Amino acid sequence: NAGVTQTPKFQVLKTGQSMTLQCAQDMNHEYMSWYRQDPGMGLRLIHYSVGAGITDQGEVPNGYNVSRSTTEDFPLRLLSAAPSQTSVYFCASSYGRGNYGYTFGSGTRLTVV
Amino acid sequence: DAKTTQPTSMDCAEGRAANLPCNHSTISGNEYVYWYRQIHSQGPQYIIHGLKNNETNEMASLIITEDRKSSTLILPHATLRDTAVYYCIVRVPNTGGFKTIFGAGTRLFVKA
Numbered sequence: 217n218a219g220v221t222q223t224p225k226f227q228v229l230k231t232g233q234s235m236t237l238q239c240a241q242d243m244n245h246e247y248m249s250w251y252r253q254d255p256g257m258g259l260r261l262i263h264y265s266v267g268a269g270i271t272d273q274g275e276v277p278n279g280y281n282v283s284r285s286t287t288e289d290f291p292l293r294l295l296s297a298a299p300s301q302t303s304v305y306f307c308a309s310s311y312g313r314g315n316y317g318y319t320f321g322s323g324t325r326l327t328v329v
Numbered sequence: 330d331a332k333t334t335q336p337t338s339m340d341c342a343e344g345r346a347a348n349l350p351c352n353h354s355t356i357s358g359n360e361y362v363y364w365y366r367q368i369h370s371q372g373p374q375y376i377i378h379g380l381k382n383n384e385t386n387e388m389a390s391l392i393i394t395e396d397r398k399s400s401t402l403i404l405p406h407a408t409l410r411d412t413a414v415y416y417c418i419v420r421v422p423n424t425g426g427f428k429t430i431f432g433a434g435t436r437l438f439v440k441a
Contacts, residue, residue: 220372249429258416259373259431275430306372308429315361317375318429 222321239307246312248290338436347404351417
């Protein structure tokens, strides 16, 4: 049971490049979310999903796309990277039923130059 | 979901109890109180949650006032490894619009 796995752990992009941050969980969790955390700041919700095929926007969705084709995977796509997207990105998952807390991944540290 | 207010930072002596307060005066009847912590640059870690009764687990205790407008997270014997940012969140579980919004949290410094 690996929990929530995020890849890559570190990434440097040039402005305008696109890439996909991967997130996978093996706990059969229905709910998954993506957060970003800028230096010295709290977490901000980008997108979330309540099950396969269902996604919705969080607080800061602009510049990011998500899809949820399977229960296990919830990739985050940066369409055209900008320096303002330099941040640490965390993926989290939770059971949909019952009152469970989130399990977080270890994060992806992204730098856009 | 209701908003929460937490102190920016707190200090605690090692071995003493750390009491972290949270105000959630606009909480509604079906919203739960959740606590997470984030140690340095790691992913946040779920600690505990509750609705109206006090809760305890191996990590901490959660005391919720009778009117549910505030709560306190208690770490009974704080250690240096408990130095972290602690987040108090209120939300309704099992909703189709499920989303957990984090505030700025409280930075707890445990000192030797």
